[in-house]
Amino acid sequence: MMPLAIAGALVVLLPLAGLVGRVELADLGGLVSSPAAATALGLSLRTAAIATALVVVLGVPLAFALHAMRGAARAVARALVLIPLVLPPVVGGLALLYAFGRRGLLGEAVGGSLAFTTTAVVLAQTFVALPFMVVAVESALAARTGRHEAVAATLGASRTRILATVTLPALGPALATGAVLAFARALGEFGATLTFAGSLEGVTRTAPLEVYLARETDPGAAAALSLVMVAIAIVVVAVAYRPVGSAR
Amino acid sequence: MMPLAIAGALVVLLPLAGLVGRVELADLGGLVSSPAAATALGLSLRTAAIATALVVVLGVPLAFALHAMRGAARAVARALVLIPLVLPPVVGGLALLYAFGRRGLLGEAVGGSLAFTTTAVVLAQTFVALPFMVVAVESALAARTGRHEAVAATLGASRTRILATVTLPALGPALATGAVLAFARALGEFGATLTFAGSLEGVTRTAPLEVYLARETDPGAAAALSLVMVAIAIVVVAVAYRPVGSAR
Amino acid sequence: MTPDAMTPGAMTLDCHVVVQPRRVDARLTLATGRTLVLLGANGAGKSTVLEAIAGLVPLSDGHVSLDGRPLADARTSTPARERGIGLLSQDDALFPTMSVRDNVAFGPRSRGASRAAARATADDWLARVGLDGCGDRRPGELSGGQARRVAIARALAAEPRVLLLDEPFAGLDVGAASEVRALISSLLKERTAVVTTHDALDAYAFADDVAVVEGGRVVEAGAASEVLTRPRTAFAARMAARVLVVGTMRGGALVTDAGVRVPVTGGPGAGRRAAVAARPAAVALEGDEGPRAPGRAWIAEHVTALEPRGDEVRVHGTSLAADVDPADAALLSLGDRIAFGVPAGLDAYPLTPS
Amino acid sequence: MTPDAMTPGAMTLDCHVVVQPRRVDARLTLATGRTLVLLGANGAGKSTVLEAIAGLVPLSDGHVSLDGRPLADARTSTPARERGIGLLSQDDALFPTMSVRDNVAFGPRSRGASRAAARATADDWLARVGLDGCGDRRPGELSGGQARRVAIARALAAEPRVLLLDEPFAGLDVGAASEVRALISSLLKERTAVVTTHDALDAYAFADDVAVVEGGRVVEAGAASEVLTRPRTAFAARMAARVLVVGTMRGGALVTDAGVRVPVTGGPGAGRRAAVAARPAAVALEGDEGPRAPGRAWIAEHVTALEPRGDEVRVHGTSLAADVDPADAALLSLGDRIAFGVPAGLDAYPLTPS
Amino acid sequence: GIAPGLHAENTSREPSRTLSVYAAASLSEVMERIADQFEIAHPDVDVRVTYGGSSDLAAQIAEGAPADVFASANTTQMDAVADLVAVEPRLFAKNHLVIAVPAGNPAGVTALADLEDPAVVSVICAPQVPCGAATAELAALDALRLAPASEEQSVSDVLAKVASGQADAGVVYATDIARADGVEAVAIEGTERVLTRYPIAPLDAAAEPTLASDFVDYVTGPEARAMLTESGFGVP
């Protein structure tokens, strides 16, 4: 087991080391204070946070709805939810354009007001991050026996009360997992944002887009900015993500 | 709940509908039989399957190792594992080049033979998909009380036996979730592959890269190929992914 | 139950529980305010019957109705929360994410009590099951018997119209069992309740009616005194701490199938199947050969088990049992053939309907 | 245990279990081949002691050693799998992903048996606990008592050097309990074992030694006959189905703290604390006033509970109890002041060391 | 590829040698035709072209990508791999900027100055990438202050925004118009003041140096010049 675990860790850590190796540490300070980078990082954190909140609000009910489905319908619905994961992000961006763009399914009114806005960034991030929450919560639901819910019902509790006091607290670890994955994915989102929302400093140019752009002129600086993103993500995740061992 | 679930579903389904709307259905048949598309799809399925297997082999031990860690070390290690999720894929690809490229950390010998081969495609996919398995298995481990493992030990079972017959079977649903997410992510992987492995037909040009290429000259055809990818993913996922309700 | 007690009125719990996959097909009727104790071997279907009545297990067939209102049949089912039927399940199924107090307060809160009132009620119930001061703990931090008591408090605090208790005293220590038995016994006085148990004491403590389940079917049912003192199956007899002698009435005596003549009082007409039930303490024991005391009918059986019970040893034969002095029991070995002396003049009762 | 039985030899289970967070601090010594029955109220610490011995709960302090070999102390701990100590835990903890047969075969397989041999062994054990034919089911498809029996079969099939059984008969029906009791009793003859129970019958059935745990400490320990017939605490007396009369020896009689003089035989010297233990069946009952039969010492107490027990009703006072005819009990109400008649001439024994 | 002709399969002969060409994305259409013609002239050769942003390609070449020839869309990226090229790079094509508008030109854009109006939703390349640098240079010459809704990463991204109708106008290379569906060109006055130059060079690591040189010769030769001109490129 241990050699494999180390090999697995190396798959992640060697590229990180490679990235670190390309950065002159002197650059790091200057970068974080560079206004473009700071703006992009701020925008990324803000949009990823909102997208994560949306993912919770939309993804949890969706997971419950999926869980309530049966048979083939459920299998298909479950696979449909994974689509944003399978679609290459650029194609995902195109699909978002076809749906929410100016000439998209929802028409000019909606599309026109979304185009090239921060809202579009949030929508793109929500699109790509949603599957993580749905999958995490749905598999946690599938692992539940329903025994506690049944007992709660014999005690006279309404559906809402059972949901709020029995089911959701028990889903705590799954929610944390889903939210952390969603946040990380939203933070790293690049292709769909670029394709659907564009790239304008302070409005739609998130940190990954800034990194991509910086790379054209200064690969070292791009690597440094990536590292700052990684560092921020590590801090956020380490603080927010403590999968609690659910008591029996 | 229900309106939110529907809203969540729409976030995924509207873009899908947009994509479908752009495809002349007549194209679909021709597409699947077009040699380039077929080659790309075949390559994608093959590499994604191998990557998923690698993710299982490396990710599960890594999740156990993480689970065995304590305190701050664990929080940091857990966040480090999420790096491939946070890094924009193109930066991930660059990081892979810095590690496994010709001028990378592992030096000319490894780097010269690895980058820009089908192996590189698999490595890139493994890199981006690994976090899903680790997170799924680790949070399942955290939710276990360890009671069954303890009882198994009093029955005289070795660690290996406990792992193989008690722990792993109980992790079934988490393994399925992790494998499905990993497979989907590997199938959709674009940026890291392009950067680290290049885009050579039959060798490194997976379906997402083929879609990207086609997108400029024939958006309809690109959308059609995306749909075929989605359809394949749906079939694979619907067949493979049945989170079983773990008995108590 | 006797045909009389079974008359379904408007105010009854009336059910025919069929759960195919568990091979259960049991009919029960219980008048409002009465307590039915359900006896049966492991796997007989007791829990299944309770869970079906509570709405936790779907019926394959049959029906459940309460006070004339249908609650469930094979096609329709009133949700558990609307049935007003509380269930203490065999597994405690405490909510692991809530404190012990919140577990017990769950029922009152669900019925609309304020948070403060519900907590006060919970603390009150916790005190009544002997767990004051445990309210702030998590269920995972309790001993087995403590958890069971919390589950009991939770079920009682919800104050349902009908209470179903699945082995309420399993795992309780002697003191707690006797206190909780008294508590439940007083609560059940005004309440419709079904209680399963493996302990005859429970049946004596609060049963109005007793039903015996065997292989998913109710094989014996009626008023507690009737079923406990006149058991018609070996199992029911064992539950009532009695042994059964079965035979055919012939000339005012009960003649066993092996031909032993047991003088009895009463009993049905000649030729009818009948039984007498004796307490093991009243059964005498002698060697298979040799002199035998008069006033008893002697039935020879092999010794199947010797069970030390405090001051006495219970000697089990294939169907009979006798409590004897340890000194006497010490002379016996498994497989020995001995004679059980059943007292003459026991009350005989018919086994088949006339 | 008596000082003699407690002499720690090389061939013993010797432990001092301290688990701070559960307030347990218990010392136990058990000679090889003997069976110790652990009695105690809910939450007393019985399961904690067993789990610490098995290696499932870490010691805060103290030690566990087997046959002179240290297994654990506050700092070091031999892994559970290397201790050769089997545990039947209070929760069944069956492996949910395995069939019932594979659950039972788990121990044999772990000890190196071939798959076929282990399965044969498993089927054999399943038959011995009365579950032939259930091998292919999943644990989730069993009734409560069936699951318990599978857990018992699994623990026994592993054939550990030392067997720890936490409430082995909880939830078993009368028939199964008596069969499994006989089975375990025969198995424990050659085995070192610790068994917890709330049922005095178990102690009588297979205890060589008995220890009583109260509040995490061992308050009474010794040979079974000693602890069961000469209990020194009310709880131990209750477990042995006896009531305790405590007092000070004065002129060959036991004088209770309320001043009642109980004629006894034996007992320690004058001025020493002593006790007699009586069976409730041997205690008589009279109204508080009025004539009282001779040959008994009469102690007045309030009625705290009336417990129907088949042919009799057990009348509980604050410390005493008496089994009386239901007709007599019907005249009593809770709170009535009545006189319990303790027989004269019972064997008195000292409560404090001389 | 998806589009017939992108990957002409020559089934009649069995190519025994392969040539790997890394070419800027803006060359995709014309480079396919050039490669086809080269293969006809060299029946034993299979030319495989990898397209991408010039900087991506340069980074990959630097990390050991199996490229025999590099055709870049600007000199900066060619300079980035200067130590890996076999011989001095040669310029083989030029390009100039135009305004791309959706079919029908719904916003009625006629000049680069129209892109100063925020009401016209316009997109340009970011100044960090070659086409964006050129756009900025051109705007500066006329002292225009463009008000783009987005500064994209590449020409392709600009084209996609225009083609999808998301943007009313975008600045791209003249040759890109032909590559995209549903896009029309609006000429920019004085666009020839800012030209983008395409260098090409065989690489040191080429498996067959001679073949690589032959291909570079062919691209800079008269037949290829004709095809480039036909596709709208300027030639040196």
Ligand SMILES: Nc1ncnc2c1ncn2[C@@H]1O[C@H](COP(=O)(O)OP(=O)(O)OP(=O)(O)O)[C@@H](O)[C@H]1O
């Ligand atoms: N979830 C289940 N799935 C399938 N069969 C089950 C399930 N639960 C119980 N059974 C089976 O149904 C039958 C009745 O079980 P039930 O739990 O009602 O018995 P019980 O009388 O409560 O027994 P016990 O005294 O052991 O609690 C048993 O044969 C049991 O094996």
Ligand SMILES: Nc1ncnc2c1ncn2[C@@H]1O[C@H](COP(=O)(O)OP(=O)(O)OP(=O)(O)O)[C@@H](O)[C@H]1O
């Ligand atoms: N996981 C735990 N964490 C903290 N405290 C616990 C835990 N389990 C048990 N306790 C507490 O430790 C004490 C001893 O518990 P233990 O389970 O050993 O009692 P027991 O004698 O086995 O009781 P029972 O007869 O109810 O099984 C109790 O006060 C209990 O509340």
Ligand code: MOO
């Ligand atoms: O072909 Mo480029 O490098 O995107 O202008």
Ligand SMILES: [Mg+2]
């Ligand atoms: Mg049951």
Ligand SMILES: [Mg+2]
């Ligand atoms: Mg316990």
